[in-house]
Amino acid sequence: MQTTYWDLTINSNKQTIDEAITEAAACLKKGLPVAFPTETVYGLGADATSEAAVAKIFKAKGRPQDNPLIVHTATKEQLYKLVTHIPPFVEKLIQHFSPGPLTYILPTNGTCAANVTGGLDTIAVRIPDHPIAIQLLEKVNLPIAAPSANVSGKPSPTNGTHVWNDLHGKIAGILADGPTGVGVESTVIDCTGKMPIILRPGGVTKDELEAAVGPVIIDPALANEKGIPKSPGMKYKHYAPDVPLWLVTGSNHKIQEVINEERQLGKRIGVLASTDTAQLLEADQLISLGRQPEEIAAALYEALRTFKERNIDLILCETFPEQGIGQAVMNRLKKAATRIL
Ligand code: TXA
Ligand code: MG
Numbered sequence: 001m002q003t004t005y006w007d008l009t010i011n012s013n014k015q016t017i018d019e020a021i022t023e024a025a026a027c028l029k030k031g032l033p034v035a036f037p038t039e040t041v042y043g044l045g046a047d048a049t050s051e052a053a054v055a056k057i058f059k060a061k062g063r064p065q066d067n068p069l070i071v072h073t074a075t076k077e078q079l080y081k082l083v084t085h086i087p088p089f090v091e092k093l094i095q096h097f098s099p100g101p102l103t104y105i106l107p108t109n110g111t112c113a114a115n116v117t118g119g120l121d122t123i124a125v126r127i128p129d130h131p132i133a134i135q136l137l138e139k140v141n142l143p144i145a146a147p148s149a150n151v152s153g154k155p156s157p158t159n160g161t162h163v164w165n166d167l168h169g170k171i172a173g174i175l176a177d178g179p180t181g182v183g184v185e186s187t188v189i190d191c192t193g194k195m196p197i198i199l200r201p202g203g204v205t206k207d208e209l210e211a212a213v214g215p216v217i218i219d220p221a222l223a224n225e226k227g228i229p230k231s232p233g234m235k236y237k238h239y240a241p242d243v244p245l246w247l248v249t250g251s252n253h254k255i256q257e258v259i260n261e262e263r264q265l266g267k268r269i270g271v272l273a274s275t276d277t278a279q280l281l282e283a284d285q286l287i288s289l290g291r292q293p294e295e296i297a298a299a300l301y302e303a304l305r306t307f308k309e310r311n312i313d314l315i316l317c318e319t320f321p322e323q324g325i326g327q328a329v330m331n332r333l334k335k336a337a338t339r340i341l
Contacts, residue, residue: 004173032172043146074137099129101203183298270312
């Protein structure tokens with residue numbers, strides 16, 4: 001399949017954007033998969049009401065069939081049409097956080113194709129907070145199933161070029177609009193009980209959720225390696241760069257020691273660290289992710305992809321405080337890691 005790359009960063013006047021979106025929407029209507037930016041990561045979209053269109057997403061990504069997809073809508077009215085009912089606390093959450101990086105798991109009413117939900121009786125729904133995503137969803141006027149637009153198991157794409165590198169030739173097109181803002185995926189919450197349960201930490205933090213609706217539970221499987229996660233996707237190895245990654249907890253001295261030991265074995269070492277730690281280290285390649293947790297989240301996936309081209313044998317990454325969006329960052333890093341020191 002030939003992949004069209006609509007580069008909206010260079011052709012960014014209203015007319016060229018409208019034309020690109022019209023073409024992308026036409027592809028989606030024909031049942032072809034198209035990638036688009038959201039505020040979290042790029043998504044690979046297809047008509048969620050068509051089993052055949054959704055099957056193309058799984059095929060392009062090489063995604064396991066039992067890992068269900070998130071369905072995106074432009075408005076809450078469209079979102080309501082996909083589920084049996086909206087509990088009052090979800091109404092409140094929608095008021096606070098949608099559009100935004102929050103995904104609701106609710107009972108499906110069967111409007112979307114069965115392969116969207118992997119046979120579950122619940123469906124994941126969200127309203128993305130990105131002007132291109134919203135324009136596309138409005139134009140196509142269909143619920144759009146969209147997992148992250150990466151090859152399954154790789155870090156999620158935070159730029160159009162990442163999508164191109166993973167999926168060109170396998171999808172109809174890519175609406176490329178530069179880097180996404182949040183950088184990690186949406187928070188997934190199970191809303192089928194009395195209280196929301198966080199199944200995947202993400203762009204909206206636990207504290208923000210609790211400030212809006214009171215106590216929120218964290219799926220115990222997130223803390224416990226052996227638990228069976230309620231979110232099917234959380235059981236897979238994820239977000240992995242092409243090079244082994246070790247997570248190292250401790251001071252810059254400890255990290256430097258590990259660097260030195262591994263270099264003595266002839267390995268070229270890449271390091272991911274906050275700006276302050278990176279300044280204190282010596283390695284073959286150092287990537288400083290920034291100072292604030294939000295900057296670190298935004299820079300993480302791009303950094304994980306960078307090492308592939310640099311002749312690096314091992315990535316060492318420092319650990320970050322599991323607070324705020326740091327919870328999502330550490331969740332992804334633990335999944336990406338081949339060893340935790
Ligand atoms: O930020 C995001 O959420 C991005 C952008 C593109 O919107 N999308 C994304 O989709 O990260 P994906 O497919 O990579 O992750 C969806 C997650 C998976 O962990 C999946 O198992 C979970 O949501 N999920 C989907 N439907 C579910 C359901 N019915 N019950 C529990 N978990 C579900
Ligand atoms: Mg994903």
